[in-house]
Amino acid sequence: MSALSSLARVQAAAAGIAQPLATVRHCHLADAPLVLVPLKLAGEAAAPLAVMVGSGPGDPTLLAVPQPRNRDLRFAFAASLATIVLKHVETSRGAVEELPPGKDGDERIRYGDAPQLLVPNRGGVAFLRLMGRSTRFRSTEGQYAVDPAVPVLGRWLTWFADRFDHPGSSLLGAMTELLRLHWTTGQSSLEDGNLAALVGWIDPPDGLDGPSAAARAEDPVLCPPAGPTTDPTFDNEVLAPAIASYDRSGGDPRAEERLRAVLADQLTPTWELMWRAVGLLRELPEGASVPKRWERDRDAFTHYHQTFGEAYPQARRDAPVRAARRLHDLERAQDAYDAQRAFDDPLVMAEYRLGGQAFGGTVTDADPARLDETGKRPKLRPLLRVATQDPVRLDEGTTVCNAARPGLKGKIVEIGDGTVLLELTGGMGRKLTPEPGAVPEVGDRVCFTSLTEGSFGVAKFPDREDTPWTHGGPPGEYVPTAEDAEEAWS
Amino acid sequence: MTETAPDLSRLRGGAPPRNHDARTIAALTSNPGCARRGVMDAAAVDKDAVARALGFPAPFGQSQFAITRGNAFEAQIKADGCAELLALLRDRLGLTVPEVAYDDLESVAGNDARELRHSRTRRLVAQALESGDGTLFDHPLLRLEIAGHPAYLEPDVLAFQLAGRLHVIEIKSFAVVDGQAEPEQVAAAARQSAVYVLALRGLVAELGHDPARVSHDVFLVCPENFSNRPTATPLDVRPQLAVLERQLTRLVRVDDILAELPADLSFELGEELATSVRAVEARYAPDCMSGCEMALFCRDEARACGRTGALGRSVRDDLGGVDTIGTALALADGSLPPSDDLAETAEQLRTAARLRAEALGGALGGVA
Numbered sequence: 024m025s026a027l028s029s030l031a032r033v034q035a036a037a038a039g040i041a042q043p044l045a046t047v048r049h050c051h052l053a054d055a056p057l058v059l060v061p062l063k064l065a066g067e068a069a070a071p072l073a074v075m076v077g078s079g080p081g082d083p084t085l086l087a088v089p090q091p092r093n094r095d096l097r098f099a100f101a102a103s104l105a106t107i108v109l110k111h112v113e114t115s116r117g118a119v120e121e122l123p124p125g126k127d128g129d130e131r132i133r134y135g136d137a138p139q140l141l142v143p144n145r146g147g148v149a150f151l152r153l154m155g156r157s158t159r160f161r162s163t164e165g166q167y168a169v170d171p172a173v174p175v176l177g178r179w180l181t182w183f184a185d186r187f188d189h190p191g192s193s194l195l196g197a198m199t200e201l202l203r204l205h206w207t208t209g210q211s212s213l214e215d216g217n218l219a220a221l222v223g224w225i226d227p228p229d230g231l232d233g234p235s236a237a238a239r240a241e242d243p244v245l246c247p248p249a250g251p252t253t254d255p256t257f258d259n260e261v262l263a264p265a266i267a268s269y270d271r272s273g274g275d276p277r278a279e280e281r282l283r284a285v286l287a288d289q290l291t292p293t294w295e296l297m298w299r300a301v302g303l304l305r306e307l308p309e310g311a312s313v314p315k316r317w318e319r320d321r322d323a324f325t326h327y328h329q330t331f332g333e334a335y336p337q338a339r340r341d342a343p344v345r346a347a348r349r350l351h352d353l354e355r356a357q358d359a360y361d362a363q364r365a366f367d368d369p370l371v372m373a374e375y376r377l378g379g380q381a382f383g384g385t386v387t388d389a390d391p392a393r394l395d396e397t398g399k400r401p402k403l404r405p406l407l408r409v410a411t412q413d414p415v416r417l418d419e420g421t422t423v424c425n426a427a428r429p430g431l432k433g434k435i436v437e438i439g440d441g442t443v444l445l446e447l448t449g450g451m452g453r454k455l456t457p458e459p460g461a462v463p464e465v466g467d468r469v470c471f472t473s474l475t476e477g478s479f480g481v482a483k484f485p486d487r488e489d490t491p492w493t494h495g496g497p498p499g500e501y502v503p504t505a506e507d508a509e510e511a512w513s
Numbered sequence: 514m515t516e517t518a519p520d521l522s523r524l525r526g527g528a529p530p531r532n533h534d535a536r537t538i539a540a541l542t543s544n545p546g547c548a549r550r551g552v553m554d555a556a557a558v559d560k561d562a563v564a565r566a567l568g569f570p571a572p573f574g575q576s577q578f579a580i581t582r583g584n585a586f587e588a589q590i591k592a593d594g595c596a597e598l599l600a601l602l603r604d605r606l607g608l609t610v611p612e613v614a615y616d617d618l619e620s621v622a623g624n625d626a627r628e629l630r631h632s633r634t635r636r637l638v639a640q641a642l643e644s645g646d647g648t649l650f651d652h653p654l655l656r657l658e659i660a661g662h663p664a665y666l667e668p669d670v671l672a673f674q675l676a677g678r679l680h681v682i683e684i685k686s687f688a689v690v691d692g693q694a695e696p697e698q699v700a701a702a703a704r705q706s707a708v709y710v711l712a713l714r715g716l717v718a719e720l721g722h723d724p725a726r727v728s729h730d731v732f733l734v735c736p737e738n739f740s741n742r743p744t745a746t747p748l749d750v751r752p753q754l755a756v757l758e759r760q761l762t763r764l765v766r767v768d769d770i771l772a773e774l775p776a777d778l779s780f781e782l783g784e785e786l787a788t789s790v791r792a793v794e795a796r797y798a799p800d801c802m803s804g805c806e807m808a809l810f811c812r813d814e815a816r817a818c819g820r821t822g823a824l825g826r827s828v829r830d831d832l833g834g835v836d837t838i839g840t841a842l843a844l845a846d847g848s849l850p851p852s853d854d855l856a857e858t859a860e861q862l863r864t865a866a867r868l869r870a871e872a873l874g875g876a877l878g879g880v881a
């Protein structure tokens with residue numbers, strides 16, 4: 024939060040409708056993402072109850088566990104879900120791009136596309152993560168054998184949940200978070216966790232405004248919760264009797280059908296909301312760095328897919344070196360992601376202008392041909408004076424770049440009296456006269472910032488064999504045990 | 514009892530007092546500046562009933578699946594004099610647990626008067642402290658001074674004495690998967706346990722013993738991974754204790770608030786109820802939703818008055834503490850000349866408003 028987004032929230036509250044926090048879309052959106060709306064049984068860590076899943080608004084599949092405490096039914100559910108998710112994974116590879124060979128001459132490729140999973144909220148992500156954890160170690164042989172697709176699903180779900188933690192990744196998205204990146208409502212962030220309320224503020228149905236649409240969304244009878252937690256009243260008054268009558272019927276298909284019908288009633292409104300939200304995001308033009316970030320996602324996908332056969336299921340816990348590397352990667356990705364969004368979007372850059380790390384204004388003076396002749400060879404060093412009302416909090420001597428064209432770099436020479444004097448140092452061509460159009464002219468509106476995209480070097484971490492003894496020494500390769508495979512799932 | 518005690522029971526309008534539990538006390542300390550809650554809690558008003566009567570029932574429904582699962586897990590742990598719990602403490606935590614006595618203090622011969630239950634708790638804890646023997650107390654009834662008034666606590670926990678030290682054991686039915694549980698649930702459990710530790714320390718001190726005999730290490734007993742098998746995790750609640758103690762001293766003095774209120778104020782359910790409730794100032798913030806039965810009523814009121822706090826504490830802070838949406842907007846568009854102490858805030862808001870307008874107008878910014 025910042026004064027800027029908080030002001031936007033107040034403006035939204037006064038206007039009765041959500042206000043934009045972005046002018047472009049900062050996430051990749053697949054043409055046919057796999058939308059999943061999961062429900063779990065209350066009080067259990069990861070007992071699936073149902074999921075509505077599919078790649079098109081008119082084509083949902085409902086999977087349900089008529090008795091969520093029955094282990095066999097649970098694994099049957101996991102196997103059906105595996106079929107759908109794995110099909111989505113396999114059909115989302117696109118054409119293979121050949122890349123220049125790696126350092127040691129390895130052949131390198133990148134899939135032209137990657138799968139995308141969308142769930143309603145963070146709870147949905149947590150559910151997929153636990154679902155992955157509870158299925159990836161299962162054995163496909165022996166006494167507790169499960170369908171071979173089940174552990175494969177577990178590994179993929181774990182991988183998706185892991186990528187969710189990676190800032191800027193679009194492989195798995197929580198819809199509430201995606202919307203909140205682009206809009207602010209006039210309610211608190213707590214209430215924004217309700218997808219129906221959030222969408223109600225952004226795009227209220229005819230005849231309603233944001234607050235009234237959100238109030239409607241808080242009535243669990245009109246708007247069932249977006250899961251994975253169900254409404255307690257629904258549990259007590261509808262679900263429990265339906266499960267009980269399924270139990271009594273001894274597996275009668277009609278009882279199962281009735282149960283599926285009540286679950287479909289709970290899921291359908293959220294299913295529709297998910298696609299409405301996809302539509303809202305689609306209306307925004309894509310941010311300039313989105314394809315670059317999606318390329319990283321495609322790299323990650325290609326790697327995981329290609330090495331899937333040789334690898335073990337992900338360990339229960341990360342070994343120390345891996346954990347440290349991961350943390351470092353995440354921090355780097357976060358910095359790069361924040362900077363990229365600012366360069367892509369003037370409304371995000373406005374946050375940095377308010378914070379004093381960027382400033383915008385009009386060029387009042389320009390000396391585009393200036394040369395610095397103090398050294399051995401003359402250097403092209405145009406001067407630019409920018410009039411700005413922004414609260415600049417940068418020191419003289421700071422390197423800045425142009426927000427619209429980050430290649431154009433300069434140094435702050437002097438700050439004062441509503442103006443900033445800049446000496447341009449790069450990004451104007453190789454000659455002693457700037458390329459045409461490279462140096463802003465008097466009267467141009469410009470924005471400069473000290474932000475850079477990914478200023479961090481690659482971290483040096485010991486290889487796993489060299490894990491310091493303080494961190495437990497080299498970890499053994501994680502090999503799942505028989506105990507993992509037979510773990511209770513009750 | 515203090516002098517205001519009769520007034521407090523009058524506030525309840527004849528309804529029986531409600532006991533606190535650690536959840537309500539932990540929640541109380543998350544909003545220490547709220548006079549409304551301070552008064553209602555000190556008077557042990559049934560806020561749930563009040564909220565319902567006002568047409569804003571608290572959204573704290575529980576699913577029977579969750580209740581069943583929680584009860585089954587607890588029953589399993591406590592079966593046969595807590596056999597499974599003791600085994601767990603021995604194996605997992607490597608404690609040398611000797612033979613222990615198990616006392617359930619839930620009810621005394623069907624007589625549920627809380628004074629009686631509390632004095633029985635007192636007596637048994639006193640005995641245990643003297644002897645230092647291994648003992649497990651189930652459902653002790655504790656007392657904690659809240660804003661100058663005693664509140665009774667009905668913890669759903671065990672107090673366990675080992676080697677002369679008392680530990681709080683809390684049984685929760687959320688899962689610990691690969692050594693990790695949902696952070697919010699652990700945080701809530703730690704906050705609640707801290708309340709019990711504090712209340713138990715108070716009792717120990719009253720009995721003339723060193724309060725440090727109640728350990729700040731509590732044990733959280735939860736199902737492990739996806740099974741019903743329990744696992745115990747020691748939890749150091751010192752940070753939560755520090756916050757709790759600080760917040761309790763910051764709680765608005767109820768007596769001071771009462772002095773300002775009309776003499777005939779009462780929260781009796783009836784036509785006057787809404788007026789009475791509104792007579793005591795609230796300080797709504799979204800956290801109220803997770804802890805206070807009055808939350809929906811107070812939220813409605815805060816929204817109707819255009820309070821920035823209803824949008825979140827951080828929003829209010831970002832706006833330099835400006836209390837209402839109208840003022841914030843008037844400062845931002847320059848139509849309201851700021852007072853001296855708001856000059857800086859006003860400047861920031863005006864800049865923020867200009868930058869937003871510019872960026873949305875597309876006049877200037879990252880993308881030319």
Ligand code: SF4
Nearest residue numbers: 547796801805808811
């Ligand atoms: S909900 Fe109302 S009474 Fe309760 S703490 Fe919040 S403001 Fe105070």
